[in-house]
Amino acid sequence: xxxxxxxxxxxxxxxxxxxxxxxxxxxxxxxxxxxxxxxxxxxxxxxxxxxx
Numbered sequence: 001x002x003x004x005x006x007x008x009x010x011x012x013x014x015x016x017x018x019x020x021x022x023x024x025x026x027x028x029x030x031x032x033x034x035x036x037x038x039x040x041x042x043x044x045x046x047x048x049x050x051x052x
Contacts, residue, residue, distance in 0.1 A: 009037065018048050 017034050020026040026034065034040070038048070 015049070022047055022049075 014037075017026060017030060018038075021031060021034050040048075
């Protein structure tokens, strides 16, 4: 499978995805995408965003 490079990510979209990820409200496909983008190996024990 060819590797794809991400050239840019819309910040508001990324922040919304992180918030939903932390709340457990992100669909599996987007959860996997976010884990790949942020290089998350497992469900984090704490918030990903400061103050979250």
